[in-house]
Amino acid sequence: MAGPRGRRPAGEDTRADILAAARAEFSRRGYEGASLRAIARAAGVDPKLVHHYFATKGELFGAMVDIPPDPHIFADTILFAPLEELGEMLVRLFVATWDPQAGRERFAAMFAAAAANEEQAEFVREFMRRAVFVNVMKRLEAEGLGGSVNGSPALPVRASLALSQLVGMGVLRYVVRQPTLAAMSEDELVASLAPIVQEHLVPRPPV
Amino acid sequence: MAGPRGRRPAGEDTRADILAAARAEFSRRGYEGASLRAIARAAGVDPKLVHHYFATKGELFGAMVDIPPDPHIFADTILFAPLEELGEMLVRLFVATWDPQAGRERFAAMFAAAAANEEQAEFVREFMRRAVFVNVMKRLEAEGLGGSVNGSPALPVRASLALSQLVGMGVLRYVVRQPTLAAMSEDELVASLAPIVQEHLVPRPPV
Numbered sequence: 389m390a391g392p393r394g395r396r397p398a399g400e401d402t403r404a405d406i407l408a409a410a411r412a413e414f415s416r417r418g419y420e421g422a423s424l425r426a427i428a429r430a431a432g433v434d435p436k437l438v439h440h441y442f443a444t445k446g447e448l449f450g451a452m453v454d455i456p457p458d459p460h461i462f463a464d465t466i467l468f469a470p471l472e473e474l475g476e477m478l479v480r481l482f483v484a485t486w487d488p489q490a491g492r493e494r495f496a497a498m499f500a501a502a503a504a505n506e507e508q509a510e511f512v513r514e515f516m517r518r519a520v521f522v523n524v525m526k527r528l529e530a531e532g533l534g535g536s537v538n539g540s541p542a543l544p545v546r547a548s549l550a551l552s553q554l555v556g557m558g559v560l561r562y563v564v565r566q567p568t569l570a571a572m573s574e575d576e577l578v579a580s581l582a583p584i585v586q587e588h589l590v591p592r593p594p595v
Numbered sequence: 596m597a598g599p600r601g602r603r604p605a606g607e608d609t610r611a612d613i614l615a616a617a618r619a620e621f622s623r624r625g626y627e628g629a630s631l632r633a634i635a636r637a638a639g640v641d642p643k644l645v646h647h648y649f650a651t652k653g654e655l656f657g658a659m660v661d662i663p664p665d666p667h668i669f670a671d672t673i674l675f676a677p678l679e680e681l682g683e684m685l686v687r688l689f690v691a692t693w694d695p696q697a698g699r700e701r702f703a704a705m706f707a708a709a710a711a712n713e714e715q716a717e718f719v720r721e722f723m724r725r726a727v728f729v730n731v732m733k734r735l736e737a738e739g740l741g742g743s744v745n746g747s748p749a750l751p752v753r754a755s756l757a758l759s760q761l762v763g764m765g766v767l768r769y770v771v772r773q774p775t776l777a778a779m780s781e782d783e784l785v786a787s788l789a790p791i792v793q794e795h796l797v798p799r800p801p802v
Contacts, residue, residue: 416711421628496710503703503770504623512771541787548767548775549760549787556763560755563710564719568755580748580756584791 403441405431410452411490414497419449419504450511453498461485466523471531475550475586476578482554483574492562499559521547524589533590540591550588557581610648612638617659618697621704626656626711657718660705668692673730678738682757682793683785689761690781699769706766728754731796740797747798757795764788 409430413422424445428435442448462481469477486495501508524547528534536542541549557577560566572580616637620629631652635642649655669688676684693702708715731754735741743749748756764784767773779787 417627418625418707418711420624499766499770500625500707500710503707504625504628509771513773516771516773544775545779545783545787548773549764549791551773552763552767552776553756553760553791554763555766556759556761557756559706559762559766560759563706564716564723566720566723566755566758568751569759572752576752580752584756584760 402431402433402437406433406438406441406448407452408490410448411493411497414449414452414501415493419445419501419508421504424448446507449497449501449508452494453511453515462519463523466520467527471590472586474527474589475584476582478550478554478585479578479581480574482558483577486558486562487574495558496563499563516551520551524550528589531590537591538593546588546591550585553581553584553588609638609640609644613640613645613648613655614659615697617655618700618704621656621659621708622700626652626708626715628711631655653714656704656708656715659701660718660722669726670730673727674734678797679793681734681796682791683789685757685792686761686785686788687781689765690784693765693769694781702765703770706770723758727758731757735796738797744798745800753795753798757792760788760791760795 406427409427410422412430413427417423417426422445424438425435427448428438431438438448442451465477465481466474485491498512502512503509521544525534525543528543528547534543540546557569561569561572569577613634616634617629619637620634624630624633629652631645632642634655635645638645645655649658672684672688673681692698705719709719710716728751732741732750735750735754741750747753764776768776768779776784
């Protein structure tokens with residue numbers, strides 16, 4: 389994935405190669421343990437070239453977390469999905485984003501870095517806020533679901549619980565590789581998770 | 596927390612001090628990045644003493660994850676809680692276990708290590724299997740809820756979804772410190788989460 393092992397001149401794929409190598413390194417060693425030198429070696433470039441693209445480890449980490457998924461894709465899904473399909477579309481987007489190998493590595497690296505370092509935890513919080521929470525609030529307020537609905541918790545709690553269900557699935561499927569969740573297909577995940585996410589965001593009346 | 600800074604002879608708290616220092620170090624640097632030398636320094640003991648108690652880094656990590664919670668406490672809660680209070684008791688146990696500072700550090704260290712290292716991911720899987728899944732299966736099978744119920748997914752999926760909801764909450768509350776979840780009291784968490792965990796494990800008929 390990371391291109392040739394030997395040093396080579398800068399090309400247009402160099403930045404992408406560095407980011408791919410960074411995902412693997414951050415995932416394996418956490419934020420503090422990750423070494424720009426090792427990332428350069430894995431990407432087959434001179435360490436100076438890493439510094440050319442990314443001034444600091446923090447900047448490299450930020451770039452790594454911010455490239456795909458484009459936060460706008462999450463925002464658009466939340467803002468424009470049919471209301472009754474919001475849960476399903478979010479589950480499909482989550483799985484499509486993180487299931488590929490590069491996504492798994494990025495997912496693991498993101499939470500390992502947040503655990504290691506307050507600066508990176510802030511980065512992850514900000515990513516979630518911008519990509520998810522702001523748009524959930526905007527959409528559900530526009531639909532008249534911005535507060536507590538049918539005795540359910542207030543919207544910020546409901547949005548947090550929906551995200552908890554997805555993030556927890558991701559941690560167990562990609563990081564821990566708990567056998568049941570690791571083995572489920574995308575359609576099985578959608579069938580099981582979408583109704584829960586939907587119920588968090590758009591609660592029905594109690595039985 | 597980790598005792599005096601200077602070197603000192605082995606005492607009966609030494610092992611506990613080493614484990615406390617290990618939680619902080621694994622949480623900060625991940626499994627690969629954690630250094631036994633740094634752990635010894637933080638615990639105020641000679642590195643040889645760390646090796647006296649724990650032959651390898653893997654053994655130290657295992658001991659760190661395995662001391663409280665005693666997996667039997669989870670098992671007993673699952674096996675003996677009133678069926679209609681199973682969700683609430685699991686949420687209360689989860690929060691009581693991980694909310695204290697040492698618990699937060701252990702929680703973060705556990706998932707950071709699982710991300711970094713297949714051996715430690717296997718350790719976390721085995722802990723979940725023994726503490727949670729075996730006993731959920733046993734209890735719910737005894738209650739006649741061992742399969743798909745009311746059109747809900749099969750029990751292994753339901754148990755995995757319940758655990759996803761709790762683990763995801765833990766990752767957002769303890770690791771990412773997402774503001775809404777970080778600010779909720781234990782009772783607020785129970786009020787919001789217990790019905791979901793209960794519904795995963797003991798599904799009611801659909802509306």
